[in-house]
Structures are given as C-alpha cells and as structure tokens.
Amino acid sequence: MVRTLVLLFVIISCQAFSQESSKTKKKDIPENIEPIHSKFSFSPFYVKEYSSLAINCRDYDNRATIYYKPNITGSIGAKIGIKNFTLSYAYGLPQDDKFGKTKLTNLILNYQRRVFGISLFYINYKGMYLANPEDFNIKYSENKYPTRLDIDLQTFGFNIQFAFNKNFSINAAFDQNERQKKTAGSFVFMFADRYTMLDADSSLIVPSEQQYYVRTKKVSDLSLNTLKVAPGAGYTFVLGHNISFTAIVLTGWGFQTKFYKLDGTSNIGIRLPFYINGKSALGYNGENIYVNLIYNVELNNIRFSDSDIALFANFLKISIGYRIY
Numbered sequence: 001m002v003r004t005l006v007l008l009f010v011i012i013s014c015q016a017f018s019q020e021s022s023k024t025k026k027k028d029i030p031e032n033i034e035p036i037h038s039k040f041s042f043s044p045f046y047v048k049e050y051s052s053l054a055i056n057c058r059d060y061d062n063r064a065t066i067y068y069k070p071n072i073t074g075s076i077g078a079k080i081g082i083k084n085f086t087l088s089y090a091y092g093l094p095q096d097d098k099f100g101k102t103k104l105t106n107l108i109l110n111y112q113r114r115v116f117g118i119s120l121f122y123i124n125y126k127g128m129y130l131a132n133p134e135d136f137n138i139k140y141s142e143n144k145y146p147t148r149l150d151i152d153l154q155t156f157g158f159n160i161q162f163a164f165n166k167n168f169s170i171n172a173a174f175d176q177n178e179r180q181k182k183t184a185g186s187f188v189f190m191f192a193d194r195y196t197m198l199d200a201d202s203s204l205i206v207p208s209e210q211q212y213y214v215r216t217k218k219v220s221d222l223s224l225n226t227l228k229v230a231p232g233a234g235y236t237f238v239l240g241h242n243i244s245f246t247a248i249v250l251t252g253w254g255f256q257t258k259f260y261k262l263d264g265t266s267n268i269g270i271r272l273p274f275y276i277n278g279k280s281a282l283g284y285n286g287e288n289i290y291v292n293l294i295y296n297v298e299l300n301n302i303r304f305s306d307s308d309i310a311l312f313a314n315f316l317k318i319s320i321g322y323r324i325y
Contacts, residue, residue, distance in 0.1 A: 032167040033114060034179040036285075036323070041081035041177075043290070043321025047090055048074050050314040053128065053153065055204060059306050060212050064135035066205065068128040068151060071099035075106065079319065084177055086110045100147030102127040112175040115163040115186075122156040136208045150201035153311075157194035163234065164189070173236055173246035173281045176290045176321070180244060185235035190228070190250050190277070194300065196311070197223045204309075216307040221261045224302060228254040228275050247280040258302065273301045290321045 029035060049072045057063035077090035092104035103126040110119045130138070130146040140146055163170055165186030172178040203210065203217045210217040230252030237245045251274075258269040279296040294317045302309040 030166045032180060032182050032184060033169050033172070034181060036177050036179065038081075038177070038323035038325050039083065041079075041086075041321055041323040043079045043081070043292075043319045044076070045079060045088075045090075045317055045319035046074060046076050048316045050316075051125075052131070052310075052312045052314075053151075053198075054310040054312060055216070056308040056310070057209070057212050057306065058304075058308060063209065063212055064132065066136075066209065067131040068148065068204070069099075069131045070102040070104070070125040070128050070153075071095045072102055072104055072125070075104060077106070079321070081175070081177070081321075081323075084112055084171075084175075086112070086175060098141075098143045099129045099145050100127055100149060110175065112171045112177065114169045114171050114178060115166060117159075117161045117170055117175075119159045120156075121158070123154070125151075125153045127151060128153075130206065136206045138206065138208075148200065150199075151204070152199045153196070155194055155196040155311075157192065159190060159192040162189045163187070168234060168236060170234065170248075172285070173234075173244065173248075173283065174279075174292070174294065176283060176285045176292060179242065179285050180236050180238060183236060183238050185233060188232045188234045188248055188250065190230045190232070190252070192228045192230070193225065194228070195223070195225045196300070196302075198302075198309075213306050215262070216304045216309075218262050219260050219304065222258070222302070223260070224256055224258040226254040226256040226273065226275075226300065228252060230275055230277065232277075242285045243283070244285070245280070245282045248278070250277045251275065256302075271303060273303065275300070288323055290323070292319050292321075293317070294319075 053068040055066040072092050075090040075092045077088055079086050079088035088108045090106035105124040108119055108121045127149040128151045133140050133146050138146055163186040167184040168186035169178050169180045172180040205213045205217040230250040232250035234248035253272050254275050256271050256273050260267055277298045281292055281294045283292040296315055298313040300311040
C-alpha cells in the first residue's frame with residue numbers, strides 16, 4: 001500500500017512539473033541553455049558492471065570480507081525517448097560458466113527536465129558467485145567458482161533530483177535533450193526511496209565463518225525500505241563544440257526500515273544509514289547523433305549487530321543515440 005502511494009505521488013509530481021514546464025518553456029530558458037526539440041530518440045548502449053554484495057564481520061576485525069558478485073561481465077540494451085521521457089532495458093550478455101549463471105533484469109523509466117528529474121527503476125540479480133573462496137579455505141576448480149544460484153537480489157524505487165541553478169542542466173549531461181553552452185555548476189538535492197529484497201535458500205555466511213556471525217547466519221526473508229535525502233553538487237565543464245564533462249556527488253542519510261525473520265520469528269529494525277552516490281558523464285551532443293560515457297557508483301548499507309552488508313552498485317555505460325525531429 002505504501003509503495004503504491006509513493007508511485008502515485010511520483011506520477012502526479014511528474015505530470016505537474018510537465019504541465020508547469022510547458023507554460024514557462026519560452027520565457028524560462030537561460031541564455032546558457034539550448035533546448036533540443038526532438039520528438040523521438042533511440043540509443044543502444046553497453047554496460048560494464050562491477051557490482052558486488054559484501055558482508056563484513058563487526059565483532060572480529062581479523063575476519064575476511066565475504067564477497068558475492070553477479071556474473072554479469074556486461075549487458076546491452078536500448079533507451080527509447082519521447083521528448084523528455086525515456087524508457088531503457090538492459091539484457092545480460094552470455095557469461096563464462098566458471099562463475100555460474102546470473103539472470104539480469106534492468107528496467108528504468110525516466111523523466112528529465114533541466115533542473116528537475118525523476119526515475120523509476122527495477123533491477124533484479126538472480127544467482128551470484130563467491131568471489132574470494134581462497135580466503136575461507138574453500139577448495140574449488142579454477143574453471144568453476146563456488147556459486148549461489150539461490151541468491152535473489154531485487155530492488156525498485158524512485159529517485160528525484162533538483163538543481164538550484166538554471167544555467168546548469170542535468171538534462172544536457174545525462175539525457176542530452178538540451179545543450180549547455182558554458183561551464184556552470186549548481187547545488188543539487190536528491191530525494192529517493194529504494195525497496196530491496198534479498199532472498200536465499202540458506203545462510204549467506206560461508207560455513208567456516210558462521211561461528212563469527214551469531215545473529216546474521218540465522219537471518220532469512222530479508223527486505224528493507226530506505227528513504228534517502230542527499231544534498232550535493234554538480235559541475236559541467238564545456239570542453240568544446242557540443243562536448244562536455246559533468247560530475248555530480250551526493251551524500252546524505254537515509255531512514256531505513258528493515259524486515260527479516262530470525263529463527264522463524266518476524267523482526268523489524270530502524271536505523272539511519274550513511275548514503276553516497278557519484279556519477280559523471282562525458283558526452284558529445286550533435287544535431288542528430290549524440291554519444292555518452294557515464295560512470296555511476298552507489299553504496300547502500302544494511303547493518304546487523306554482528307555484520308555490515310554493503311550493496312555496492314558500480315558500472316560504466318557507453319551509448320550512441322540518434323534523434324528524430
């Protein structure tokens with residue numbers, strides 16, 4: 001029910017900003033910004049992933065971190081744009097069998113204006129492998145790492161971003177529906193909500209380490225909702241004709257509600273985790289052809305009394321697009 005209300009709020013907000021922007025479109029465009037009035041755009045892309053799930057022991061500093069990774073060497077997809085709305089979908093490329101199989105679903109719906117943007121996303125990784133078995137004296141073949149096909153990590157939610165300087169365009173940097181003519185920066189504010197579900201058929205703690213994780217080794221049916229507020233800053237360097245580089249860094253705190261079962265009993269926990277997100281874009285924005293190289297890193301944290309579970313999203317994306325007027 002709560003998630004339904006949140007999505008309704010997001011859609012209503014999106015429509016409201018769309019209507020307002022259309023009323024002020026002609027009189028509210030700074031000299032530093034050049035709008036691009038294309039009706040349709042299409043941009044295939046390639047994504048190289050470096051994401052991971054890391055479990056740290058809080059009670060014993062000398063214990064090795066448990067690293068699980070999805071076997072996603074890369075994925076391809078496409079983004080379709082109609083004016084300021086875009087829809088993108090990514091599909092995982094064939095994988096090396098020695099790291100097991102990971103099924104990937106990555107779907108993003110985005111609405112981006114100059115100083116306001118909103119994204120709805122759904123990401124699912126089904127199946128991971130243990131990236132450092134040698135740290136736990138686990139015997140394995142070099143051609144076959146220990147795999148956990150039962151690990152299912154799903155996350156969905158929304159991100160809303162505001163920029164406070166109209167001469168700085170988030171749109172020009174990432175969705176490229178505008179051009180920024182001169183170098184400029186701005187304070188940026190993000191409001192977001194992320195719902196995450198982490199399921200597995202057995203404990204995520206490897207057998208040799210379970211004696212050091214008295215509580216976490218018994219946790220099952222883990223899900224959490226994190227409401228995040230993160231201020232930060234962004235800056236765009238205009239490097240030449242239609243070429244620019246943009247970087248945005250956001251840090252803040254979240255209100256996290258955690259739901260899980262412990263020995264068959266339902267539990268709930270609340271905390272305020274630290275949050276950080278950084279992204280950058282190097283782009284060429286021509287009349288019909290546009291190219292973008294985007295790097296994004298994001299850290300989300302789940303804490304128990306004896307462990308820290310870090311969800312580390314890290315990827316590099318390159319896209320080449322074509323627009324129709």
